[in-house]
Amino acid sequence: MKIIRIDPIIADLPLLRPFKMSGVEISVSENVFARIETDTGLVGWGEASSSPAMTGETVESMVAAIRYLTPFLTGRDPADFMDNKKEMDWRLYGNASAKTVLEIALYDLAGKARKMSVAELLGGVQRARMPVVKMLATGDLATDVGDAREGADEGYAAMKIKVGGKPVDQDIERTNAIGDALAGAVQLSSDTNQGWNRDEAVSFARGASAVLDFLEQPLHGHDVEGMAMIAGESSCPIAADEGLHSFDDVRRHHAMGAAQGGSVKMIKLGGVTRAHEATKLFAELGMNVNLAGKTAETSVSSAAVLHLAASRADTGLGGQPDHPLSGHRCGSQSDRRGRRSCLDAGRARAGCGGRRRQAGNLRARALGAHDPIAGQSEKGERTSWQEYPSSIRKMPPRNCRISSARLPA
Numbered sequence: 001m002k003i004i005r006i007d008p009i010i011a012d013l014p015l016l017r018p019f020k021m022s023g024v025e026i027s028v029s030e031n032v033f034a035r036i037e038t039d040t041g042l043v044g045w046g047e048a049s050s051s052p053a054m055t056g057e058t059v060e061s062m063v064a065a066i067r068y069l070t071p072f073l074t075g076r077d078p079a080d081f082m083d084n085k086k087e088m089d090w091r092l093y094g095n096a097s098a099k100t101v102l103e104i105a106l107y108d109l110a111g112k113a114r115k116m117s118v119a120e121l122l123g124g125v126q127r128a129r130m131p132v133v134k135m136l137a138t139g140d141l142a143t144d145v146g147d148a149r150e151g152a153d154e155g156y157a158a159m160k161i162k163v164g165g166k167p168v169d170q171d172i173e174r175t176n177a178i179g180d181a182l183a184g185a186v187q188l189s190s191d192t193n194q195g196w197n198r199d200e201a202v203s204f205a206r207g208a209s210a211v212l213d214f215l216e217q218p219l220h221g222h223d224v225e226g227m228a229m230i231a232g233e234s235s236c237p238i239a240a241d242e243g244l245h246s247f248d249d250v251r252r253h254h255a256m257g258a259a260q261g262g263s264v265k266m267i268k269l270g271g272v273t274r275a276h277e278a279t280k281l282f283a284e285l286g287m288n289v290n291l292a293g294k295t296a297e298t299s300v301s302s303a304a305v306l307h308l309a310a311s312r313a314d315t316g317l318g319g320q321p322d323h324p325l326s327g328h329r330c331g332s333q334s335d336r337r338g339r340r341s342c343l344d345a346g347r348a349r350a351g352c353g354g355r356r357r358q359a360g361n362l363r364a365r366a367l368g369a370h371d372p373i374a375g376q377s378e379k380g381e382r383t384s385w386q387e388y389p390s391s392i393r394k395m396p397p398r399n400c401r402i403s404s405a406r407l408p409a
C-alpha cells in the first residue's frame, strides 16, 4: 500500500458555547484535516486543532507544512510508522500539529489495511473504558457550579476548571465554590494555561489548592524554576502542559520538582507514536499523565486519543491502574481531605486498588459539549469508542456545524 495523494482541509468549527481560558475566549475552533489516499483505494483521515499559543502553528502554517511534506510521504507505506516519522522530522523541524494530522491519518490507513484498531497497532487494547474530564470554562461562578453539579450527576469522574482569565481572587472564590459543590465526589483540577505571574500563582495555590487534586500550568511554560517554587507553596500536586513539548522537557520538570504529572498531547509532541512513547517516559519517571486532545477537536482526533488511552491502561504510569483522558481519582489512601490524587505518583503506587472510581457507565464522552461523539451519545447512536474498532474513522461532525471548509486550491 502506497500513499498517492494528500489533501489538507481547513474547517472552522463553531462551539456550542464559548470556552473561556486565560487570556482568550474561544468560540470557533480552527482545525485542519488531512485526507490521505492510497493506491489500494483506502483513504485515511487525520485531524488536529490549531493552537498558535501552544505550538506556534496556525491552520495556514499547518496546511503549508502538510503540503511541504507531501512529496516526501508520497509513495511510502503508511504503516512504516517509525520511518515515516523520521522522514517528516528530518525534512521539517517542529510543526508538531501538522505532523499529528498526517500521522493520525497514517495510523487510520494502517488500521484499515490490517483490519486492526489503532489501539492494537499500539500494542493491544488494555481497557475498554476510561474516565474523561469535563471542562468548567465559562468563567462564571454560578454557571460553573451548576455545570459541575450536572456533570457529577451525569457520572463524570474528573473535572477541570479553567482559571487565569479573571482577577485571581475571583478564581479562588470560583474554585472553592466548585470544590464545595462537588464535595470530593470527582477529581477536580484547575488549569491556568500559563496565565499568572509568580505572585498570582502563589496566591491561588494558597487560596484554592486545598480543594484541588492538581493545579495545571500556573506559570509560563518556560518558567520551570517558578513551577518548582509553586509546587512548594501548593498543597496539591502540580501538572505541566504548555511546558512540555519534548521528552527533555518532561525530564527537566521531573528533575527540578516542577511537576508531578502532565498533559500528553499529540499536537505538542508530533503525533501518535511520540505521544505513545511519552506515556512510557512518564511511567518510567513515576509521573502521572493526562492524555488530552485539544479542545474542540472532532471525533477523528478524539478517536486517536481514545485508542492511545485504550492501549495504555496499567503499564506503569506511576503505578496507577488507569490513566485517564484527563485524570481521575483512584483512592484508597487518603490525603488531608480524605481524598487522593492520581497525580501523586508515590501515593498512587501505594494505594490504588479496587476502590478506584471508574467512569462507570460514563462511556467515551468527548472532550467538550460541542463534540460529535457526545452529541451522538445523547442521541443513542454511537456511544463508545469501541464502536469504531477497525481504525480511526472519519465521523462527520454533527453537533458542530462546519461554517466554512476551506478546500485546498
Ligand SMILES: [Mg+2]
Residues within 6 Å of the ligand: 191, 193, 216, 217, 241, 242, 263
Ligand atoms: Mg492544559
